[in-house]
Amino acid sequence: MAPTPKLLVVEDDPNLGALLAEYLRVKGFEVDLRADGEAGLQAFRGAAEAGGRYDLLLLDVMMPVKDGFTLAREIRRLDAQAPIIFLTAKSMKQDTIQGFQAGADDYLTKPFSMEELVLRVHAVLRRSAGLGLGIEQPQHHTIGSYTFDVRKQLLRRGEEERKLTTKESELLRLLCLHRNGLLERRQALREIWGDDNYFNGRSMDVYIAKLRKHLREDPEVEIINIHGQGFRLAAREQA
Amino acid sequence: MAPTPKLLVVEDDPNLGALLAEYLRVKGFEVDLRADGEAGLQAFRGAAEAGGRYDLLLLDVMMPVKDGFTLAREIRRLDAQAPIIFLTAKSMKQDTIQGFQAGADDYLTKPFSMEELVLRVHAVLRRSAGLGLGIEQPQHHTIGSYTFDVRKQLLRRGEEERKLTTKESELLRLLCLHRNGLLERRQALREIWGDDNYFNGRSMDVYIAKLRKHLREDPEVEIINIHGQGFRLAAREQA
């Protein structure tokens, strides 16, 4: 997921579709937009034939020509692990919705906020990153004498157990993935904050400070700044 | 359970059935799919005659020809310890659901996420591995010094015995399934309430409070909030 993730949005409402595509592009995604299921399927096929691949599919459920669920089924036949997020309408009956939702990696009920959408997209991409290669995203890191549980946002050292906030956790997670290497400022900012402006940069520095505080009981663990570049988590893998 | 576990999925909705089967195959299971109870029974018999055996059955409850519950009873006559997970609809009455629970190792309420399904499948397989004789897996949990009977909705501690309401019981059940792990807010809301809006969220908080009250006699049992993520039931498995 290092470069810009590629999304396919299939949404028949042209207004909403354009809005979604535009917003997601601003947030740093590459977006293809199609207006119905048939066109969506063609886009998916086209990408596959061109040797490419969508990282994530956003499918409206209620569409003319071919609904989102049917489309999902056909796509899953081509690529069974393509991550899919459904966009469902509030007005749908629970019963009819059930089937759709069951096959999704996630789903959003309209109306939803753009912010919420981006959050979900990131979550699903993170989960499915490296899935095809059978590389499970580690849920658990060892940092010197600490252990860090990503999902539970918990940092343990012996009996001590600290709850981390979401941002602390996300940042520490990225640092762990680049352990003893360089975590670039921009990359971290874009992945966690979605945008690297001045203020987000300051915010990130605040969180670096918080993490250093959390980790300072083990003198062998350090978060080192590389001026103008980023940060490096210096720590050995095993206690 | 060392090699690929073999599952039988019986689901009349062809869309959902295909999705389930494909997803589970991607996740490393061998999957047979049947569209109604009668066909499901034949598949089960066929496997037995061929000297084989399914490791787990996933049965939709509402099906034409032969519903999931009837099918389960007939299968249990042939193999009393066949692990079974039911797929139930939200719209079902609680009463009938409780009947199903009696014969189930677990059940999922539609809509559920694929992730959740795989989690439960693994859990049941783990439990049923090396189970020995045809002991029906009782649907009850140990929570610190409490025991929780899901079917009877009873929470016991020593001589004390509290009746739980339906919602209390469902919520506690989900917490138990994720014991010491994270039960995501959205997931719980969707599974129990069917929708995660503001008010359902408040409602769930009300029930979390009630459960904490029920469980506060054992100081080692805690329901911990993970801000913005969900809840964690911290408790040891055995008293």
Added chain:
DNA sequence: GGCGATCAACGTGTCGTTAACGTTCGACGG
């Protein structure tokens, strides 16, 4: 009416951002 579930309201705590100010870094000219 009694009970369970939801709704509404309000208090409390947590989180993330921002501001403010201090410190370090590195380039550059003397």
Added chain:
DNA sequence: CCGTCGAACGTTAACGACACGTTGATCGCC
């Protein structure tokens, strides 16, 4: 080398937004 300066970074505190906890009222259904 050394001194200077601006930019980048470090840290703390404060604030606003919002998630959570709790209580009591209300609704709907035996």
